[in-house]
Amino acid sequence: MAARSTTRPLPGRHELPREFIAQHQRVRIISALAEEIAEKGYRAVTVAHIVKRARIARNTFYENFGCKEECFLAAQDYAMSAALERVVSAAGEIDEWPQRVHAGLTAFLTYVTEEPALARTCMVESLSAGPASVRYYEESQQAFVSLFQLGRDVSPHGGDLPETLEEALIGGVFWILYQRLTGPEADKIGELLPELTEFILTPYLGADEANEIATGSTDTAPDQGGGG
């Protein structure tokens, strides 16, 4: 435990707050897990792999996480929270619902493109990582469901739309991303923006209007920079 870890000299002086270091360490372990998973798949990854990739002591791993599964759930939570934060800050400022969806989706796809390993952890491997993780995966989709549901107010036939529409729409979007993240074209996920926007908007607004907004012929299309 603590006494044991002092036998390993700590590099440099630690003037940074303890909490900061701890947080930094967790993120480092989480990133290592995500990279290992992207390479080997969840099942094949061991704590030894994570420790090696993160270049930390095994003890340090266990000071932060009880087991691989716990580390995985933390990774899922970390990445999904980060992605949703971006969605909320991109979409929150926009008043018009269709543009709001477009902006939110842009932010989401940008995150997925920037962090493919973490995205894969959340959107592919989480389905194979046990019930807790599947439950988390499903719950994390709820934020999108709420965002899409606002479309019922602007839709001319909002009252007639099937109850499960939003659930199906987000399931469709996540499935497309699942396919891309496991295939050879993960770096081209950003290109899906127009078609996914159109897919989401069509049931509410009809194909024509959805297409207009999706192809960016409106002036509120958000800046797509940073997708590098």
Place this chain on the structure above:
Amino acid sequence: MTGDTKNWPVSQNGLNASGSVSSVLLRDPANPPADSPEYPPELARLPPGRHGLPREFVAHNQRERLIAGLAEAVAENGYAGTTIAHITRHAAVSRRTFYEHFNSKDECFTAAYDTVMTQLREQVGEAFDQEDEWPEAVRAGIAAMLEFLATEPHLARLSMVEALVAGPVVVERYDEAIQSLVPYFQAGREGRPAEVLAGLSPTTEEALVGGMVSLISRRVFADRTEELESLLPDLVEFTLTPYLGSAEAAKVARQS
């Protein structure tokens, strides 16, 4: 569900009191019985020792029982908690017999998965083909899928929840199985006016299939298979809307 197979006494203490697991799994399409399509019920559980039956017949029967045994064991313990001992106990065969047929639990699971999916695909395909009009065919296909999964909750769980934790080989097949539904929807593009086609993207069908499967698998995951059949109108409307527009799609969805 029809067929005598439903009542085969595969396991005395297993889950097939409902007839559920064995009815589908005892018909293993990857390895159909030599010439007799139906086993006499008294032979479904072969007595130990000599019985004068052809070798191949016995081997086939064992393989099917192992597959059914796996499905029962997984329904009871989940994939991760299932051991080869569980499988052989449900199948009432020896451990050695297990290894004559499969190298591992994963391999046995893959065989079970394939059996379930073949059955499911057959039923969906048949239902789809029986309708002349594409929108009705989609409706019939979805109805057949929901009916199958609602009637066989253990197999629904095996194929939609446990498959994902059963290792990369099965996960790959799971992905393929979902993608194999895409052509049913692509058929809807045929004869559609240009302005409708312009509104469809290369990934429309994939997204529709993904959305449909996610609705289904959520309910299977939550052990709410009894709700599956009530999803029919929603799923029909959801999948037809890009082709027919929402008013027409809703009409097909809500007909009875």
